[in-house]
Amino acid sequence: MSIRNGTRALRAIDRHTVAADIVLFTIQDGSLKVLLVRRDRLPFRGRWSLPGGFVRTDESIDEAALRELQEETNIGNVYLEQLYTFGERDRDPRGRVVTVAYYALVHWQQFQVRGKPDGSAAWFAIKRLPELAFDHRRIIDYALERLRNKINYTTVGFQFLPRQFTLTELQRAYEVILEQRLDKRNFRKKMLQLGILKGTGQFNTNGRQRPARVYTFAEPKVIKLQEKGIIVPF
């Protein structure tokens, strides 16, 4: 990099390596999980770590996060949000690496590990994380805290569901994230009166029980609910 317009050189001593790491959440088998990849090189070879990598100088950090996500998975259209930037001095033994952490949410069926059925990438339940490389454990904790906050006043939680879903499925997602049971009647009342669900007229009959109404989201994107009312606590 060279001096272009400036009078001050961007000195080499000021240079950092910037990484983008992603906490990719999903819900599977009734528990909240994150995607981890096994490191195949030093440092921390063999340890599990967050998917991510270095930001190139010809891309924005957001672009880098999306690219990394696509390199490891086949996911295209994901809710991805910047989380926090971790810049402690000694967080990477290789030298000065600053990580811009992101978090993303997907429906588990939406996800496919790309070309790596060898166990080098896997979902881990939040409750049973292995030892992680770098400060990635801290990053996950932070992402989890953000997710639990954000579910209270936005529709991020919907990202864990497929396009069509039943109210019970939606409630289960909320219960898993918040780690508490919710009252069925209160939940349904609140959700329906928010006006962000649209009945499809279809019924889902997968079990040996009464068929459930199938809904979709009326709002295409994640929205804030400040003015419409807060979703939880119930």
Add this chain to the structure above:
Amino acid sequence: MSIRNGTRALRAIDRHTVAADIVLFTIQDGSLKVLLVRRDRLPFRGRWSLPGGFVRTDESIDEAALRELQEETNIGNVYLEQLYTFGERDRDPRGRVVTVAYYALVHWQQFQVRGKPDGSAAWFAIKRLPELAFDHRRIIDYALERLRNKINYTTVGFQFLPRQFTLTELQRAYEVILEQRLDKRNFRKKMLQLGILKGTGQFNTNGRQRPARVYTFAEPKVIKLQEKGIIVPF
């Protein structure tokens, strides 16, 4: 920087310059203001910009933000919080510069511009910002949004006040930040029942009116009020 333990070199092509910029808020003369400094070099020479500077490789980003703040002001003990990292490709004409933005809140008396009475640093009302360098306008907008959100469920707003204050002074601060008038009785009721204020027994008699009770914060730090109840809306 050299390869230490790693098998992968941290290639020069991955190197970025990392800056820390600070949105320093205060309340003065009944309006919310930010500190800006005039750039004395290219690019954007002569334009106003956020205080900040490059992060050195021997300090964490938080340390850099604090250092920059202290280099420009005499402030020691400040509420400082990381805001967001701006990493668009072309946000800096000199090349690849990633900015980790922070915001900080001070009582206006706490602040002194260090050694620069020449007009190279000044407070600007949020409502009357000049044209700014880089994407600093966007950063300020983002900080303002965060501040307005955070005042609803934390005690950050208290950082705008001196150690001792009256309830009316506290209410004025909230009104300035939220840009709306609040009901006096409701405000006082809510604040007092939160249990985070401590009466000093003293009275403040600065005007030609009834003396006002003087309070201090019972809680030393900024706290979340999720469990105690939300401060606003009133």
Add this chain to the structure above:
DNA sequence: ACAAAAGTGTTCGATATACACCCATGT
């Protein structure tokens, strides 16, 4: 018939909101 999940209303308490007058002091 029964198991299993879907679906549905009401009551109660807490909290937010709206609102008006007297008090203590300085000039």
Add this chain to the structure above:
DNA sequence: ACATGGGTGTATATCGAACACTTTTGT
């Protein structure tokens, strides 16, 4: 005396929380 901001309580509406039974299907 009067101007100025300090200080106080109540009534109403809204929202969250708690709570149990009937319905529809598959086996």
